[in-house]
Amino acid sequence: MKLSTRTRYAVRAIIELAQNGNNKPLQLKIIAQRQDISIKYLEQLMAVLRTAGFVRSVRGSKGGYILAKAPDQIKLNEVVHQLEGPVTTVECVEDEDCCMRSADCAARSLWMQVEQAIEKVLQSVTLQDLVDRANDGKRLDYQI
Amino acid sequence: MKLSTRTRYAVRAIIELAQNGNNKPLQLKIIAQRQDISIKYLEQLMAVLRTAGFVRSVRGSKGGYILAKAPDQIKLNEVVHQLEGPVTTVECVEDEDCCMRSADCAARSLWMQVEQAIEKVLQSVTLQDLVDRANDGKRLDYQI
DNA sequence: ATTATTCCTACTACAATAGTAGCGTATTAT
DNA sequence: ATAATACGCTACTATTGTAGTAGGAATAAT
Numbered sequence: 001m002k003l004s005t006r007t008r009y010a011v012r013a014i015i016e017l018a019q020n021g022n023n024k025p026l027q028l029k030i031i032a033q034r035q036d037i038s039i040k041y042l043e044q045l046m047a048v049l050r051t052a053g054f055v056r057s058v059r060g061s062k063g064g065y066i067l068a069k070a071p072d073q074i075k076l077n078e079v080v081h082q083l084e085g086p087v088t089t090v091e092c093v094e095d096e097d098c099c100m101r102s103a104d105c106a107a108r109s110l111w112m113q114v115e116q117a118i119e120k121v122l123q124s125v126t127l128q129d130l131v132d133r134a135n136d137g138k139r140l141d142y143q144i
Numbered sequence: 145m146k147l148s149t150r151t152r153y154a155v156r157a158i159i160e161l162a163q164n165g166n167n168k169p170l171q172l173k174i175i176a177q178r179q180d181i182s183i184k185y186l187e188q189l190m191a192v193l194r195t196a197g198f199v200r201s202v203r204g205s206k207g208g209y210i211l212a213k214a215p216d217q218i219k220l221n222e223v224v225h226q227l228e229g230p231v232t233t234v235e236c237v238e239d240e241d242c243c244m245r246s247a248d249c250a251a252r253s254l255w256m257q258v259e260q261a262i263e264k265v266l267q268s269v270t271l272q273d274l275v276d277r278a279n280d281g282k283r284l285d286y287q288i
Numbered sequence: 289a290t291t292a293t294t295c296c297t298a299c300t301a302c303a304a305t306a307g308t309a310g311c312g313t314a315t316t317a318t
Numbered sequence: 319a320t321a322a323t324a325c326g327c328t329a330c331t332a333t334t335g336t337a338g339t340a341g342g343a344a345t346a347a348t
Contacts, residue, residue, distance in 0.1 A: 057293095
């Protein structure tokens, strides 16, 4: 049960955008440098975020990406779902004869419980929250 | 973020053992039939469960597997960890220069929060709970 | 025009998972 | 004893999904 790099990279990238503010577009080149991600790979991930309506692209020279919504209006569960798909795929959800095996159904109920717990966390966190956390982290660094 | 079949199959198998009680060993052949899993594949998963101390094997004719502990003494997080390994691998936990990238750290805190939520659920559920759920399911079937 | 940037599609390489195969070893029923 | 049953172990293979690469087209600023 690992998180794909797709998701991890994309979340890091969108956090960068949130930190950049909405005035100037931020270029993939910059994000790629800061986060040590291949530009070409990042392009694909940004395409997902753009299609999903989280970010807006500015083409051409001096172009780049900016958030399409306010950071406190973007919940992480929305972002993760776009990249990761369903979180803990339980095959038998749509399989009709699944309930003939009670053990399987007990297992299924467990996975659904897990899935709901994940969902609850991701729903409760917005992009703004993550930006705040990052700032808190910096503040701690200065105190030392 | 999918669960491997290793984990799903093994959980289903150990639920079968819990339902079978501790009197007679249950044979892999039976589990494989009921759960539609290859015997050979199941053997490998049972080896993990046996090494981890969850189940005990009874060799020879009329042999099979039985639980090594009471079902209410087996927490699902223990089982899952043996098969799945760490739940949501966050690479940068041991990477020293991770904190140079604040965005990354904000992301990391999110994944840790998710991981803890998963862990909390799995810790709270025992094998006995799953057996009870399966029985409740059956009871519902009869009511209809 | 030139440069810088996003956009789009296809391709490739690698790793992990899932599953198979075969033989070996232990135990029990008879 | 012997046969049957069932686990034990190791290696192999095939499939799938992920990760990453490549090249070029469209677009905008200068």
